[in-house]
Amino acid sequence: MKENLVCGMRQLELRLGLVLYGGVSLAIYMHGVTRELLNLQRASHALHQFRRDRERGVESDVELEGSAKSYFDLLESFGPQLDLRVVIDAISGASAGGVNAIMLARALAHDLPLKHHSDLWLSLADVDKLANETSGVSKHAKRVLAPILDKLLVFLGTDVPHNKETRTKLRDFISSRWFTPPFSGERYSGWLVDACRAMDEYDRGETLIPFGQRLELFVTLTDFHGVLRRIALHDPEFIEELDHRRIVNFNAIHRVSSGLHSQMSAEFIPDLVFAARATSSFPGAFPPMSAAEMDGVLERQGLEWSGREAFMKNVLHANCDAEGERIFIDGSLVMNKPFEPLIESIAQRPAAREVVRRLLYLDPLPFSHRDVPTDPEPPGFFKSIFASLAHIPRNEPIGDELQEIEQINMKVRRIQEVADAALPMVRREVQRLLEKHGSLPETEGDFSVVRQGAELSAMEQSGFANAGYLQLRLGHLAHRVVSLISNLSGVQQEGCVEKGAEVVQWSWESVEEVVVNALTFSKEEDGEAQRDQAKILNELKSLDVDYRIRQLRFLIEQINKFYHHEEIAGSVEFARHLDVFKRELYGQIANLRNRWSEEFYGTETIHLATLLKEPSPQLETVRKVLGVLSLRMGLSDLDKLTDSIVFEGVGKLGDLKAAQGILEGYIGFPFFDTSMFPVQQALDAFELRKIEVGRISPKDAQLLSPGGIDLKGAQLQMFGAFFNRGWREHDYLWGRLNAAERLVRLLRDVYQQCHGSASHRSGG
């Protein structure tokens, strides 16, 4: 049915975070998967535009190709109950997965096709084309070696001895130049540049990123020489170590006011190709990546690298290396399963609508019991060395990352339990505070007075626990303020140091202590010096940005709970109102986050911040800097604005239970925070929502192939697909088919989960 009841549909966003990791020639299977991910988001974007046009009375044409048309039909079929929008908002990649992550992110950010990358993988990712000139063994020697090599091939993979193309290429490959990387890095970089430029021919200035949203991309690189870091100890005074892990971050933001701001545009092709080439620089196969290689590739193509200096300094930390340029190799050596940056990124993303979030990881070679030898023999000399240097590190189990996510989810449950335990008391307190107003005060001013009264009331009622709570807030605030000051002053807290740099008798930790002292006030009570908690609270109010962010995020979680409440689920008007309400709260969170950004401050504040680089900053200087920061932050004005948003938001809900619940979350937050913040600090967990994980692999999609598919590229130590075009086509096609099956299942699961309350609402 072609629905026209857009306004009557429940709106839901399915937010996807993607993790793509190593697998050498299994990159081609992963590429097939990314094609479908792109098609799905393109279909969802087109449907959203189509519905918006229809709401405005405009009939627009939908131009989609291939499977995107059918994804469009599927998403449309969820109406009139559900308007499901799919948004990929964070991608993390390492090694072969890193290349695909970069290209997918670029396609999403600028609504570009990936077909040129398909051609690259299918036509060019072959040993014949990747390999350097073969000048190793002579023709005569090759003839002599051929029978021996053929016998050895039997041990290399099930299909290898029987496939002429693979056998011939492998024989030539083995007898080519030894002890130098067989593949040409420059050629590979050049192809990546070509494919990126070919994509840009389709650039119409569009994006698949929704308004107000951001797409983040993380790529892991291994810095071969590493950068020197200094860590303070008690004895010795410090130690130094080399840090080889580099996580490169690119992002694209689609601002409502100023359009797309992207680090994935044509201007950034050299940066992106550098990252793609470096992260997939498998040791022994490709030479290490360097800026010199990129310069050569660009020069031959007559291209410029306008952002070279910034990339070198900010991303590659070239300024830390006094002895030469930085060299990069395969990112999977330092982080093969790059979940960590993705989890940090997705946790605090704004979502104006009701959101279902999934973290999807792509595992082209999942563990199978078939892989376990039934009668394992002790490894020989070379096998032990090779396994410990390459095979085992590259195949480290995914279990650690998944256990970490389980730990995060466990912490989320614990924090929720703390909030639930406090709720009855908080509810009573909020009712008491609002008693004289009935339910909601009549004016915004009165509402602000009640909110501030709750802060004082929470402090008084929490008794001696409040001293610890305030101290924790002070410590946290001091750390954040010092981070800001260090950024403003241009001296990074955890920056790299140059070899042989002098030991400085000053550290940001010492400044942090002075900041805590500057914010701590005492008063005489019963002949004893006591902390003046009211005064400390007052100081916190002028600077504690994170308290307010916690408060708003907590409030948004309370609002999310009410989407499923029958009062809201039965009313399109109320559901839309919650969407708008949340959007405004996210706007406030963005305003608050800005206060931690150095761009927010002017030259005067920056000048003051540099004064704290003294070995022993004076208390008065610190107080002066804090005073200026407090003035610039203007948090009391933001508080008024937040009060106004909440007052109006709750007011529109009238007598609904949701209004009461949301008020409890906002007015009652000082009580909740007194209980929750110490637990959050102790668990080092500030998430309020669980992370749900899904996998796409050849073993998970079994509709067309019961038992799953054996990828051809898995042979020859995962180099298999580089030796045979047919094998590449096989893996690529199954990548697309497997992804389609898994994505459709995911969409249907989300639809089924939401269908209960949606169908209830469609009746209302």
Add this chain to the structure above:
Amino acid sequence: MNLRAIFLDILEEEEGHLEDHAELVQACRDKVDEVFSKGC
């Protein structure tokens, strides 16, 4: 039936694109017909 349509879209698109795998594409088509004829 949407999944069937998606599978067929992919196979149609790749039919003219893949050089060495006409047989695989046809085998997948047959499998799609078989699976979905059972009312999957």
